[in-house]
Amino acid sequence: MKVRVCFHDKCFDGASSAAIFSRFYHERIDPSAEFLYTGMTHKASAPFEDGTFDGDENAIVDFKYSSSPALTWWFDHHQSAFLKPEDAEHFRHDHSGKKFYDPTYKSCTKLLADIASEKFGFDAKPLADLIKWGDIIDGAQFASPEEAVGLTEPATQLALVIEAAPEPYLVPRLIPDLAELPLAEIVQLPLVKKHLGPLLERHRRSIDIMRERADFRGGVIYFDVSDLDLEGYNKFVPYFLYPDALYSVGVSASPARAKVSVGTNPWKDIPPDVNLASLCEKYGGGGHARVAAISLGPGDLVRARQVAKEIAASLRR
Numbered sequence: 499m500k501v502r503v504c505f506h507d508k509c510f511d512g513a514s515s516a517a518i519f520s521r522f523y524h525e526r527i528d529p530s531a532e533f534l535y536t537g538m539t540h541k542a543s544a545p546f547e548d549g550t551f552d553g554d555e556n557a558i559v560d561f562k563y564s565s566s567p568a569l570t571w572w573f574d575h576h577q578s579a580f581l582k583p584e585d586a587e588h589f590r591h592d593h594s595g596k597k598f599y600d601p602t603y604k605s606c607t608k609l610l611a612d613i614a615s616e617k618f619g620f621d622a623k624p625l626a627d628l629i630k631w632g633d634i635i636d637g638a639q640f641a642s643p644e645e646a647v648g649l650t651e652p653a654t655q656l657a658l659v660i661e662a663a664p665e666p667y668l669v670p671r672l673i674p675d676l677a678e679l680p681l682a683e684i685v686q687l688p689l690v691k692k693h694l695g696p697l698l699e700r701h702r703r704s705i706d707i708m709r710e711r712a713d714f715r716g717g718v719i720y721f722d723v724s725d726l727d728l729e730g731y732n733k734f735v736p737y738f739l740y741p742d743a744l745y746s747v748g749v750s751a752s753p754a755r756a757k758v759s760v761g762t763n764p765w766k767d768i769p770p771d772v773n774l775a776s777l778c779e780k781y782g783g784g785g786h787a788r789v790a791a792i793s794l795g796p797g798d799l800v801r802a803r804q805v806a807k808e809i810a811a812s813l814r815r
């Protein structure tokens with residue numbers, strides 16, 4: 499049995515969801531299953547290319563729904579989980595009992611672990627540490643900005659490497675280890691260790707860069723790092739620098755896209771009616787109520803800056 503697992507790429511929650519799904523599937527569905535992993539990225543264009551679902555079973559974890567008849571498992575918690583209203587309608591008519599959506603969950607890792615245990619008798623206890631950290635990292639539930647930015651825990655160091663993923667296939671290669679080994683052992687693996695030092699150094703530099711560039715006014719931090727190779731910067735740095743800020747709006751770029759990231763300060767009380775996913779959906783983006791983004795084409799930097807400035811202006815008090 500060949501199982502294709504499509505996961506949210508360069509994301510700790512995406513990787514740990516794929517790890518939990520694989521261990522669950524191996525233990526409770528088919529011990530002889532062979533897993534193949536595909537990292538999915540939010541793009542301006544359609545994310546699922548023809549031929550993506552080439553397994554005997556095909557799963558998507560921590561990523562958008564697909565109405566393809568080849569999709570057999572789905573777990574997600576993003577508010578913007580459906581590309582089109584027809585997809586949401588298709589999901590509502592699914593009776594497979596293998597597709598699950600709950601946007602009240604802070605992480606797909608926890609959602610998957612809970613469903614696999616409750617509905618399929620999976621023993622999630624050996625992965626308790628992974629599940630705990632998946633929920634802290636994806637749900638921005640760090641005790642303080644210092645903990646979020648300090649990167650002293652194995653889980654936060656691993657998240658740094660996964661989010662940067664400086665080598666192709668780094669995350670797919672790590673997923674089987676995430677399903678088996680303690681996090682403190684995974685950060686010692688050569689594949690992780692060789693990248694950790696340089697990435698920690700880059701992280702420290704990025705704090706200095708954001709300190710120089712941040713424009714903090716009316717409760718909103720605006721910054722543009724699109725001329726630098728900084729996509730995947732730690733999203734808590736703005737609040738570490740300006741603990742009084744309520745929101746941050748950033749522009750970054752990579753060869754694949756121009757990106758506007760919008761977030762709320764997790765250590766502040768945000769008005770309950772603010773929904774950043776809905777705000778970003780107006781510009782073709784999406785995400786969660788408290789953190790969302792808009793991906794544009796790599797040549798659309800002028801538009802990205804314009805959108806970011808509009809959003810920052812609308813969030814300022």
Ligand SMILES: [Mn+2]
Pocket residue numbers: 511512560575604605606636
């Ligand atoms: Mn997630």
